[in-house]
Amino acid sequence: MNTEWSMSSEERKKFWDTLCSLDGQDVENDIKSLLATIKFPRFLYRYRSVNNKSLSALIENKMYFSTSDYYDDPFDTYIRIDRNLVLEGIKQEVEDLRSNEKRLSGFSDYLA
Numbered sequence: 001m002n003t004e005w006s007m008s009s010e011e012r013k014k015f016w017d018t019l020c021s022l023d024g025q026d027v028e029n030d031i032k033s034l035l036a037t038i039k040f041p042r043f044l045y046r047y048r049s050v051n052n053k054s055l056s057a058l059i060e061n062k063m064y065f066s067t068s069d070y071y072d073d074p075f076d077t078y079i080r081i082d083r084n085l086v087l088e089g090i091k092q093e094v095e096d097l098r099s100n101e102k103r104l105s106g107f108s109d110y111l112a
Helices: 008-023 027-037 052-060 083-111
Strands: none
Touching: 008 083
């Protein structure tokens, strides 16, 4: 195995601790923190059986992905959702729509 890019136990722990510490309040800073802890491999490989679908994908230069139901690692699709932040965003959008609706209602004669 090429150890040039593999992560040591300490590096994996640092990455995990960083991932778990993200609160989603400053996404750009979260991204920078994660990128600083990841060691990317030089190459990625994906081994597949040879069949009509895999050959077709190779010929057509396409990629197919399974849904997260088939992943063996629950953190492959790790996502943190701040429910209160989402609800607050929806509430703000509804208020903005209502505000715009009121401002535009005076122009309804012109739009008909």
